[in-house]
Amino acid sequence: MSTHRSPSAPAARSHILMPLVLLRDASPSRLQRTRPSGKQMRGAVHLPSRTSSSSPPRRSALITSVPAVLALAFLLILVAVVFLYSGTTTTPSRAVTSAGRASEARGGGHALLSPTVGSIGGARAIWELPAAPAKSVLFVAHGCHCRPENFWPQSPRCPGCVGLPEDVAITERALRRRFAVLALASARECWSMGKEVSAAKRGIRSWATENGLADLPVAALGASSGGYFVSRLAAEMKLAAVVLMIAEGSFGTGGAPAGYPPAMFLHMPKDQRRAALVERNSKMLQSNGVEVKELRSLELPLTPTMLSDRIPGLNRGLSERIWRVFTEDGFVDERGFMRKDGRATPWMDAVVKRGFWEEVSGWADHIQEELNLAYGYHEMTSLHNDEMFDWIEEHLR
CATH class of the missing domain: 3.40.50.1820 (Alpha/Beta hydrolase fold, catalytic domain)
Structure with a gap:
């Protein structure tokens, strides 16, 4: 039975599982599906969603002694603030x-x-x-x-x-x-x-x-x-x-x-x-x-954008970089189909070697689910x- 292994690099420990609102002590601590044994589905740790934060744009103050100008300035500031907030470019959670x-x-x-x-x-x-x-x-x-x-x-x-x-x-x-x-x-x-x-x-x-x-x-x-x-x-x-x-x-x-x-x-x-x-x-x-x-x-072929297409929030650039790892390391065949079950494919180690595990770690279990789906073996499917x-x-x- 193969289980998916966490990479040994220190970056693999950079994300800590957020605590659940526990209403029962029996909550499982291992969550990600692996190849089943008999009638059971085994698992590994799920990582929480990575959230992003941004600081709101600073307001600038205009001071004038003329009431009409002051009112106009206030209106302009209000419009500017709304525009700046709506244009924030940080990635949402x-x-x-x-x-x-x-x-x-x-x-x-x-x-x-x-x-x-x-x-x-x-x-x-x-x-x-x-x-x-x-x-x-x-x-x-x-x-x-x-x-x-x-x-x-x-x-x-x-x-x-x-x-x-x-x-x-x-x-x-x-x-x-x-x-x-x-x-x-x-x-x-x-x-x-x-x-x-x-x-x-x-x-x-x-x-x-x-x-x-x-x-x-x-x-x-x-x-x-x-x-x-x-x-x-x-x-x-x-x-x-x-x-x-x-x-x-x-x-x-x-x-x-x-x-x-x-x-x-x-x-x-x-x-x-x-x-x-x-x-x-x-x-x-x-x-x-x-x-x-x-x-x-x-089974499904792994394409450059499959992960970004199927995982909300994972950007296309990261999806393409992961796909290149799979092609360069021979994890997929010439048609893009995975050669082995996603749980038995050392893709995390390969990402660590490429130096961008930090970007991937928060998505690891989401990616793993899609790799299992692509291989077409014992996975949740929509x-x-x-x-x-x-x-x-x-x-x-």
């Missing part, structure tokens, strides 16, 4: 950038990705309601060593949020489609399939009631360990649809019970063992009268968002 790109869905309301951090039944929880009246609830379950904070970018409302690009893209699309999004933290590094399922069921229902959403249909999406979890949750509570991402599901010896909701398997066929298990469980569900949909997420949400909406009732 990733949280602000991500929210800004999605704010079009709000139509002048509060910015998209403005979550609430709280506790539900003793579990750490993050949620957000859409600007327009919600038409459904989407419960999302993270994978092993991951957490709800991956689904929202860092912001004043969630200073401990990580905002991984694929996870956030799913949250954004759900909110635009008027889903109220709820994420809970697992009690331990991975989800358990017993009492935790019943606790999540009670938590989702109580949260929906408190937010006036009790009459809305509920869909669930889980990745890896979260996929097994929601497959069990679907057997205990009424769900409109369930999406099992990079997971074949867990159905027990009795298979799917009567009334099991439509199920989508969104997996990466490069993981051949899991693909075979997905096929087996798909046939089992269909034989029990359950509607099944399969989506396959394939590549099929439209098809996935279209399918979910077909089953809302």
Whole structure:
């Protein structure tokens, strides 16, 4: 099993993980996905979003004894200050950038990705309601060593949020489609399939009631360990649809019970063992009268702008420099496809040798997620968002 290694250079220690608003001591300390072992998804440390700060432009004072001139001078100063503030060129934080790109869905309301951090039944929880009246609830379950904070970018409302690009893209699309999004933290590094399922069921229902959403249909999406979890949750509570991402599901010896909701398997066929298990469980569900949909997420070529295109806030110049490292060190083939899993590619060491790790370190886990996605092996994916949400909406009732 390969895990991604932090570079040995001192610069690798220059960013310190911001503390979460801890509402439960069981919050995982290792977060980034690695190649799974069996049914679990392992991880490494996520770094927080890097924020930038700028000093406001200084105002200059004009003093005159003539009231009319004084009024005119004040007006000119006011205009100048507004102009200077609007022209500030410092790079915004990733949280602000991500929210800004999605704010079009709000139509002048509060910015998209403005979550609430709280506790539900003793579990750490993050949620957000859409600007327009919600038409459904989407419960999302993270994978092993991951957490709800991956689904929202860092912001004043969630200073401990990580905002991984694929996870956030799913949250954004759900909110635009008027889903109220709820994420809970697992009690331990991975989800358990017993009492935790019943606790999540009670938590989702109580949260929906408190937010006036009790009459809305509920869909669930889980990745890896979260996929097994929601497959069990679907057997205990009424769900409109369930999406099992990079997971074949867990159905027990009795298979799917009567009334099991439509199920989508969104997996990466490069993981051949899991693909075979997905096929087996798909046939089992269909034989029990359950509607099944399969989506396959394939590898992608690494291009000069792939990272800047997919990671809000990462600039094109840095994306191109990282891409050159991959081409010069032979991490990609002549077509741009990665030769090895991103977790087994020593790209961080290569960046350290080039001398620009300091610029990259704050983005390391965001980049790692996209490299795993490019290789097409066991990673969260938003590549099929439209098809996935279209399918979910077909089953809302």
